[in-house]
Amino acid sequence: MTDISMHLNSDEIELWAQGLLPAARAMHLADCSLCRVEADRERKVILELVQLPKFAPSAGFANRVMAQVKIPTASGGWEQH
Amino acid sequence: MFSLLYRMVRDRALAEDLAQETFIKVLNGIKSYRPEFKFSSWIFKIANNAAIDHLRRKSIDTLSLDGAPNAETPDQMRATSLQLGDRAESPLDEVESRELGTAIERAIARLRPEYRSCILLRHVEGYSYEEIAETLDLPLGTVKTYIHRARNELRGYLDDRRE
Numbered sequence: 001m002t003d004i005s006m007h008l009n010s011d012e013i014e015l016w017a018q019g020l021l022p023a024a025r026a027m028h029l030a031d032c033s034l035c036r037v038e039a040d041r042e043r044k045v046i047l048e049l050v051q052l053p054k055f056a057p058s059a060g061f062a063n064r065v066m067a068q069v070k071i072p073t074a075s076g077g078w079e080q081h
Numbered sequence: 082m083f084s085l086l087y088r089m090v091r092d093r094a095l096a097e098d099l100a101q102e103t104f105i106k107v108l109n110g111i112k113s114y115r116p117e118f119k120f121s122s123w124i125f126k127i128a129n130n131a132a133i134d135h136l137r138r139k140s141i142d143t144l145s146l147d148g149a150p151n152a153e154t155p156d157q158m159r160a161t162s163l164q165l166g167d168r169a170e171s172p173l174d175e176v177e178s179r180e181l182g183t184a185i186e187r188a189i190a191r192l193r194p195e196y197r198s199c200i201l202l203r204h205v206e207g208y209s210y211e212e213i214a215e216t217l218d219l220p221l222g223t224v225k226t227y228i229h230r231a232r233n234e235l236r237g238y239l240d241d242r243r244e
Contacts, residue, residue, distance in 0.1 A: 010229045011225075041236050041240075042232065042236070044236075044239070045232050045235050045236050045239065046204060046232070048185040048239070049185065049200065049204035049205060049235075050204050050205070052084075052185065052186070052204075052205050053084075053180075054084045054205075055083055055084045055087050055180065056083060057083050057096075057097045057100055058093075058097065061097060061100070061101070064101060065100075065101050065104045065105060065108075068101070068105050069104075069105060069108045069109060
């Protein structure tokens with residue numbers, strides 16, 4: 001019978017979803033359908049999140065930024081790029 | 082950083098403006114950078130503040146498909162309702178709906194901005210809870226709470242989609 005105090009907490013479920021939960025705690029999932037369902041749902045969401053693409057700004061973005069940056073000059077003034 | 086801004090405001094042109102504002106603040110204010118702070122966290126902090134400030138300023142005027150809340154007659158409701166076909170979709174709109182149109186992206190968009198920042202920093206940028214707390218100037222416990230609530234809400238939205 002599963003001891004209620006041994007249910008995985010949300011930190012442990014996150015660790016399990018990332019494959020980082022110590023085996024001794026992960027074994028709890030074999031016996032506890034409640035935690036297994038919870039952990040599976042959590043893993044699906046985390047997987048979807050970590051697989052999200054990275055986006056990049058449009059071409060010319062860096063030039064537009066640098067055009068507005070003021071660089072200090074040796075004479076103590078500012079140089080606009 | 083651009084990905085975070087884009088997902089926060091869901092508008093490419095605006096995200097570029099905010100990213101530009103962020104970089105200019107970073108480059109012009111480099112002397113105020115404190116080396117004990119992770120440099121990328123400092124940039125994310127400025128970017129996130131820019132996005133949150135924008136969202137607060139905008140304080141999104143909620144448009145109802147059924148018309149203004151005070152519309153009482155069918156004519157008033159028709160006159161004040163949001164006409165989805167009113168605005169022709171530009172090429173940029175098409176890019177945005179392709180990039181941010183997936184179920185998970187739409188679910189993220191429904192989160193509170195504070196939850197959105199935390200969940201994106203955690204799972205898209207790979208920040209630790211401690212780094213997020215430092216970046217967003219939040220207590221560690223608050224960051225944990227926000228992330229757990231955000232994941233719960235995302236699970237709910239995604240479960241609704243699957244049903």
